[in-house]
Amino acid sequence: MKACLMHHDRDFELLPALAPYQSDVRGDLELDTLLDAMAGDDELICNVALSALMDSLGNDGGTILYRQAILRDAMRNPAVTRDLYRLAGVALEGKRKHYFGVFMNYPSGILHGSMELMQMLLEVLKAVRQIADLHLGAFSSAGFSSLLAMLQAEFGDAYFDEIEHHLSVLKLKSGVLESARLGQGNDGTGYVLRLPRDTRPAWLARLLRRGPPAYTFRIADRDETGARALSQLRDQGLNLVANALAQSTEHILNFFEMLRTELAFYVGCLNLRERLAALGAPLAFPVPGEAGRHAQRFDGLYDPCLALQMGRSVVGNTVDVGSRALVMITGANQGGKSSFLRSIGLAQLMMQSGMFVAANAFTADLCSSVFTHYKREEDNTMTSGKFDEELRRMSRIVDAIRPNAMVLFNESFASTNEREGSEVARQVVKALLSHDIKVYFVTHLYDFAHGIATSLSDAALFLRAERRPDGSRTFRLVLAEPLDTSYGEDLYREVFLVDGVNSGQG
Template sequence: MKAHLMYKDRDFDLKGELPSNRQALTQDLELSTLFKSMALGDDFLFEVAKKAVLSGLNNLDTILYRQNILKDCLNNPSIIRDIYDITIESIERKKKTYFGFFNRYPSSILHSSIDVLQIFVDILKKLRIIADAHADKFASEGFRLFFTMLKKELGDEYFACVQNHLEELKFRNGVLISAELGEGNKGSNYILRKPQGKTQDKKESWVQRIFAKKQPVFTIFISERDESGARALSELKDKGINLVANALSQSADHILSFFNMLRTELAFYVGCLNLYERLAQIGEPVSFPLPVDAGERRHSFKGLYDVCLALSLEQKIVGNDVNADGKDLVMITGANQGGKSTFLRSIGLAQLMMQCGMFVPAESFSSNICQNLFTHYKREEDTTMNSGKLDEELGRMSDIVDKITPNSMLLFNESFAATNEREGSEIARQIISALLERRVKVFFVTHLYEFAHGFYDKKLKNTLFLRAERQNDGRRTFKLVDGEPLQTSFGEDLYNGIFGTGS
């Protein structure tokens, strides 16, 4: 049995490798805040959220596949949580049946496997009941296939058959084993046989049993104090039931793997439910994005906000409306503390959320899929003095260039400002020009006027210039508007805000 709630044709690999730039993405986009809100203190939910968001998807069909499943989850949150709780119950109850050292023996393996399978049968019945009662409430392809699978595989005949086998394997009337004498008169070819009379629907009466023709048998009685004899008999029994015990153990492991995978895949959607409910409490909107192929240039949205900032402050955040369709470069300039870095972070977060099949923090959002997402943010000074700040920035940039591919996205936040204006502008110009030639989409927050205005003067059709809005009295609206780069970042506003304007 397969869940297939993350991919149509394969399981979700929780142990797969994360991208090499995961640390930079987590730091620059403050992803830990997002993961914590999805996990609500649950370490397993945290790891699944981290894996799903950072792994991303480059396939349009798979993104839409997950979106539709998530829509079903949002429409039926209690049912999803019930199924998730069932998977946890199965795993926890399995742990309580573990016999440790004694599971080295076939008889112990057999008995513990019977106990585990009996637990799993009861839990599978709960899943079947949910499928029967609620399948018609789900519209996504993923859940339709999931519930159809449950109804097909877990029918009444299946449960009756399994229950019958489990009862037989308890060997209440003893164990029937055949064997042969091998080399040196040692026993070989031990085979567990079906007990006589089990093929009959009804038990024989006592009269029939008395007068029935019997096969010749030899009976050996072992004294209660004969420990060696009892041990030998137990070893003979273990040899006979060994294959059955292993088969039953493998069956239990197979069902357990199904529950583990179902728990893992549902954990992503439970995390999304947790996040959705948290944002609803704050009053922030979310929407399902419209992704398009990587080769297109689409990036337009309404009311896009930094979800991590909203979660940290627990209040509504100013959103932005931008139409960057057909643009390869978005240059962002303007006043200090005007919301530029927050806006840049919202771009990265929305892209990651879209490409793992989630909703996004916006009233509406559409973007092309990116093959990879990279960030290049300014860092604090190297306290070990192993390198200068500019050397460190260029080193990180070199690492990114080694890995970046066409149709990727790169977010720059005040990069190359560790040197003088002219040198920093020239470095930035050459790097951005090369990236654009490689069909890399770039968002660049900068205070380098010479660099920004140099691109503005070129009047490139594939470039959009945004500026952090500032009112005449110096107040910031935290809105980004179309605008030519200015030569000042209005640092004087910050000075006056801290020290006052004086007399």
């Protein structure tokens, strides 16, 4: 049995570990803020959401739309979705409660523990089947409809009756009846547990019976050696049945484990939606485009992590990038450039994982991977200068990147002088564009930005952080070419002037 809620034909697999560039993406895009909103204290939701986001870039358009349809169903039926997730957790918790440790090394212990576990699983299966019976008509997605229909078909009344019958027989109320034959050296072999005899014979038959139908022996009450030998004979007969029942319980547990894992993604999406809705922040299902088309446009795109951190809705941006592969972002500090860059990367990951995105509308082509190259503050762990460290990280990206990828640069190569930094940035961008890689670049390097505006004006879109004449920020980006100023007077005014009065002393 397969849940098939993340892929239509296979199970979802958690990432064993993040690649170095993926760890950079996680930190630079502040993914942990998003994961905390999705997961709360649920570690499984956090791990599943992280794997879904970071491993989403191999998904095709069909997988994305498949998950979107399931998520829409979950959003229409949040209580049912969470009930299924909770019941799967109850089943898995039952395994821990019914684990007998050292006694599970013996067939009798395995049989006893498996019977108790199966009895508990039976109650969970009945509850799951009841959900399918009551709510199948409320779901329209292929994934949820198939899952609920399978639950009805696999866990019918006849299935439950058969399990309960077998469990009743395995209680062995009439003792253990088994058969065996003599093997080499007169050792017992071929031990098989047999069905117990039918009900006891009538009293007249018992009265007229001449003697036992088989050879028998009895063990003295204090004969520990004999009791041990008899227990071993009993376990020989129980071995096959105990293993078969244990495998049956594992089969059901594996189903619940995969069901809970795949539902965790959608429960996390529900949690995030509720958090953002409480802030008045809009969400939309994106439209994925064909890889390599470089077709991207969005309305009201914002950084959900910033909204979650600030506890309110934040300013969004509306841009039609079209088929341009390069977006240059310049302008004054504290104008929303870094937040915009995060919003682009997060929206791409969220779209390709099958989620909604933080926008009124969003359309983009699929990317093979997303990379980030952000400036780093110098710290004690660095073994060389900041510029050398930037070049090493760029080298790692080049080793891993392939066509149709996206790279987000945030003030990269600014740790050296402007002339050298501009030349390195220009060469890197041209090389990436020549290999069909989409680039978003936030920079204060005017020589670099102006040179791109001169040489690649047709291939690039230029955005600038909006600044009013009085120096205030709107936190929106507007279509505009770079300026040869960083508005240093704004910093001077902020540091040295308070309400227009010089705060310095001499």
